[in-house]
Structures are given as C-alpha cells and as structure tokens.
Amino acid sequence: MAPGEAPARSFVVVVLAVIALSAIVAVAGKKKALSTVDVEDELDAARAAIRRAARQHHRRGGGGEGGDVGSANWLRFYGGEADYDLLSRVYRNPAAFYRSYVEMERRFKVYVYEEGEPPILHEGPCKNIYTIEGRFIEQLELMSPPDDDGGVRTWDPTRAHAFFLPLSVSQMVKFVYRPPSQDRAPLRAIVADYVRVVAARHPFWNRSAGADHFMLSCHDWGPYASRGQPELYTNAIRALCNANTSEGFRPGKDVSVPEINLYDGDMPRELLAPAPGLESRPLLAFFAGGRHGHVRDVLLRHWKGRDAATFPVYEYDLPAAGDYYSFMRRARFCLCPSGHEVASPRVVEAIQAECVPVVIADGYALPFADVLRWEAFSVAVAVGDIPRLRETLERIPAAEVERLRRGVRLVKRHLMLQQPPRRLDMFNMILHSVWLRRLNLRLHH
Numbered sequence: 001m002a003p004g005e006a007p008a009r010s011f012v013v014v015v016l017a018v019i020a021l022s023a024i025v026a027v028a029g030k031k032k033a034l035s036t037v038d039v040e041d042e043l044d045a046a047r048a049a050i051r052r053a054a055r056q057h058h059r060r061g062g063g064g065e066g067g068d069v070g071s072a073n074w075l076r077f078y079g080g081e082a083d084y085d086l087l088s089r090v091y092r093n094p095a096a097f098y099r100s101y102v103e104m105e106r107r108f109k110v111y112v113y114e115e116g117e118p119p120i121l122h123e124g125p126c127k128n129i130y131t132i133e134g135r136f137i138e139q140l141e142l143m144s145p146p147d148d149d150g151g152v153r154t155w156d157p158t159r160a161h162a163f164f165l166p167l168s169v170s171q172m173v174k175f176v177y178r179p180p181s182q183d184r185a186p187l188r189a190i191v192a193d194y195v196r197v198v199a200a201r202h203p204f205w206n207r208s209a210g211a212d213h214f215m216l217s218c219h220d221w222g223p224y225a226s227r228g229q230p231e232l233y234t235n236a237i238r239a240l241c242n243a244n245t246s247e248g249f250r251p252g253k254d255v256s257v258p259e260i261n262l263y264d265g266d267m268p269r270e271l272l273a274p275a276p277g278l279e280s281r282p283l284l285a286f287f288a289g290g291r292h293g294h295v296r297d298v299l300l301r302h303w304k305g306r307d308a309a310t311f312p313v314y315e316y317d318l319p320a321a322g323d324y325y326s327f328m329r330r331a332r333f334c335l336c337p338s339g340h341e342v343a344s345p346r347v348v349e350a351i352q353a354e355c356v357p358v359v360i361a362d363g364y365a366l367p368f369a370d371v372l373r374w375e376a377f378s379v380a381v382a383v384g385d386i387p388r389l390r391e392t393l394e395r396i397p398a399a400e401v402e403r404l405r406r407g408v409r410l411v412k413r414h415l416m417l418q419q420p421p422r423r424l425d426m427f428n429m430i431l432h433s434v435w436l437r438r439l440n441l442r443l444h445h
C-alpha cells in the first residue's frame with residue numbers, strides 16, 4: 001500500500017446496538033500471517049458477547065432482571081446505589097457497556113512503541129490544562145511487565161489489538177515551536193518522521209495502514225500535527241481533546257478525550273469534598289474565564305456583570321481568588337463555553353462539583369458519548385442561543401434539574417484521574433473508547 005493511500009474499506013453492518021459504532025471497517029492488509037488470527041478471533045468473541053448483552057437490554061425494554069442484567073457483578077460494577085432507570089437514562093445501553101468493559105479488561109492488549117526519547121516521546125505534561133496528555137502516556141508506560149498476564153500493556157506486539165504511539169504534541173510545542181514565528185510545520189515533520197521510523201522497524205503499521213494504531217493529544221494543535229502523516233490522520237485512532245467535528249474529527253474513528261486542568265498535578269481538594277445538594281445551591285448558573293475566542297466573546301458581551309446575585313458571569317474578576325470552585329459548588333448550572341478550541345476543562349470541573357454542565361460549543365464531539373447519553377447529565381446550548389441562556393435554564397423544572405444532577409453524580413468517576421488508575425476512571429474510559437473503535441475494525445489476512 002502506498003503511503004497516504006486509504007485502506008480498502010468495506011462496511012459490514014453489525015448491531016453493536018446502541019453503542020454508537022455501527023459498522024466494522026475491514027482493512028485489507030497486503031501481508032499475511034503476523035498472527036492476526038488469534039487477535040481477530042479474540043475480538044470476534046468479544047463482539048459476539050457484546051451483541052448478546054445489547055440484545056438482552058432491548059428485550060427487557062430497558063429494565064428487569066435476568067442473565068447479566070441485575071446480577072451481583074453487574075450491580076457492583078455500576079455501584080450499589082444506582083437504579084436501573086437511572087442507568088438506562090445515563091448509559092446508552094448499560095448491559096452492552098458492562099459487557100464491553102469486562103471484555104476489555106479480560107482481553108485488550110496494547111503495545112507501546114519504545115522508539116524515541118523524552119521529552120517529545122514517552123513524556124508529556126502532567127499538570128495544568130494538558131495534564132491528560134502526559135498522564136495517559138505515563139500511566140500506560142508505568143505498567144511493568146506483568147508476571148501474571150494482567151494489565152492492558154503487552155510487550156509482545158503479535159498479541160496486541162492496538163498499538164500506541166507515545167508522542168506528545170504539547171512537548172513538541174514546548175521544545176520545538178519558536179514563537180512568534182507561527183511556523184508550526186516542524187510539528188508535522190516530527191510526527192511524519194516518527195511514524196516513518198515505526199513503520200520501517202516493525203511490520204504492524206503497514207499491515208493496517210495505521211488503522212489499529214492510536215495517538216493521544218490534548219494540545220489545541222494535536223489535530224494539526226496529526227496531519228503530518230496522511231495515514232495517521234485518515235486511518236489511525238486519534239484521541240484528542242480538540243474534538244472539533246468541523247476540523248476533521250470523526251467520532252466513529254477518533255476518540256474525544258476530556259480536558260482536565262490540574263494546576264499542581266493533583267485533583268483540587270475543594271472538588272474532592274462531598275458536594276452540596278440542590279437546596280444549598282442558590283445560584284442559577286456560574287461562569288468565570290477569559291475572553292478566548294468568539295464564543296466567550298458573545299457570552300461575556302451578553303451576560304458579564306448582569307446579575308451577580310443569581311447568575312454570576314465573570315471575566316478575570318472574581319470577587320476573591322480561590323472562589324472559583326466555591327461558586328461551582330453553589331451553582332445549579334455551570335457554563336462551559338468553548339475557548340480557543342471546542343473543549344473546556346470546566347466540563348470536568350463542573351461534574352466534579354456536581355454542578356450540571358451547560359455545554360456551549362458548536363461541533364464538539366463530547367467524550368465517551370459512545371456509551372454515555374450526555375443529555376441525561378448536561379444541557380447543550382447552541383452558540384446562537386446564548387442571548388436566551390438565562391430563560392433556557394430557568395425553564396428547566398426543578399425535578400429535571402435533580403434528575404440531571406443524579407446523572408452527574410453517576411458519571412463523576414469516569415471524569416476522575418486516579419493514581420494508579422482505577423476501574424472506570426478517566427484513563428480506563430479513554431482506553432475503552434479506543435477498544436470500541438478497535439472492535440469496529442477487522443483486519444483481514
């Protein structure tokens with residue numbers, strides 16, 4: 001296959017039920033063997049199990065007991081307090097997600113390429129706005145050779161279902177980009193060079209034209225850098241915070257990664273404390289942030305300083321430093337507008353503060369939307385509707401706000417970064433997103 005040429009695709013429609021993925025993309029590799037057989041057999045078994053579970057959910061009309069659904073394992077997975085109605089509201093298909101996640105834990109193996117040196121490879125920021133870029137690389141690479149075959153990382157590439165390219169676009173920007181040159185071309189050159197090395201030294205990239213490979217970047221320029229290698233852009237799974245569908249992000253192939261801002265590398269203590277209930281939230285909505293980009297501009301123009309008592313909207317002028325999270329904990333809704341790019345760390349912060357996020361972003365593919373129904377724990381407002389923001393939120397009945405808040409509480413753990421990773425936390429949810437996309441791909445041999 002010539003570089004840049006897309007792999008032959010044929011679509012086999014499968015019913016991965018409500019899990020958003022609906023087609024298996026078959027990639028016709030030129031080479032035989034490389035023991036894709038076992039790997040594909042494992043994936044087939046997982047697909048079949050997930051389909052069975054998904055059908056079970058539908059047969060039960062979204063409720064009831066039987067088989068997996070309602071079993072002790074299943075309830076433990078979702079946490080004892082969650083009832084089936086809530087689960088069905090928040091998860092697209094709780095039975096299918098449970099099965100898919102368990103299959104991932106049982107089978108999924110990722111090979112991490114060892115080529116290259118820090119700081120641009122094998123290392124990324126572990127603090128501030130791009131935290132997830134460094135933390136994901138670190139958490140995957142810190143996994144040591146398992147004695148007992150546990151863990152997602154494998155050192156045997158012939159057993160791998162997916163291949164990780166541990167590059168950091170944030171680090172490239174830090175070490176290679178020379179402001180104010182505006183010359184971002186070196187980022188693409190590094191990416192192209194790295195993929196060339198990996199493709200020359202190992203047979204796996206050419207086998208699938210990159211389709212079973214993935215990268216992760218939280219930097220605004222991640223999508224730009226990924227264009228440095230046409231197959232990476234077109235075929236590989238790009239896990240990105242900047243998941244702007246108007247800029248080539250494809251939700252069925254790429255992975256939307258939550259942006260999490262850890263100022264000093266740790267979860268803010270204020271957000272770890274138990275969050276107040278609705279009765280202790282006198283504010284309708286809250287926002288504070290800079291005038292970054294046109295969405296912020298519209299928001300601040302309409303709402304800044306209008307009503308500090310119930311609808312506080314600040315530019316960088318909070319009454320007291322350190323008030324930020326306490327506002328979030330006293331508001332029923334937290335406004336999460338796009339900044340210079342679509343994602344906002346406020347979505348994660350709001351959920352941790354149990355404040356219902358109001359996502360104001362056009363073309364933003366939300367994280368984990370393949371398993372979560374965002375409408376069950378957030379409100380989406382189009383940029384054009386910013387002038388009517390207050391009425392829109394006021395019109396939501398109290399009982400519905402409470403339902404949204406219960407949804408927020410349920411998904412909270414998916415948006416927590418733990419050290420070391422825990423079941424269903426952000427690290428593992430990102431892996432699960434990759435797993436689902438890999439399940440949608442069948443390599444021929």
Ligand SMILES: *[C@@H]1O[C@H](CO)[C@@H](O)[C@H](O)[C@H]1NC(C)=O
Nearest residue numbers: 002003199200201202203206
């Ligand atoms: C993969 O393809 C590239 C471009 O055609 C080629 O240069 C490289 O040697 C191939 N890799 C292997 C391992 O054959």
Ligand SMILES: *[C@@H]1O[C@H](CO)[C@@H](O)[C@H](O)[C@H]1NC(C)=O
Nearest residue numbers: 244246247338340341342363
């Ligand atoms: C998303 O991409 C489009 C097309 O490049 C761009 O016009 C828009 O501003 C982007 N959205 C944000 C919030 O950056």
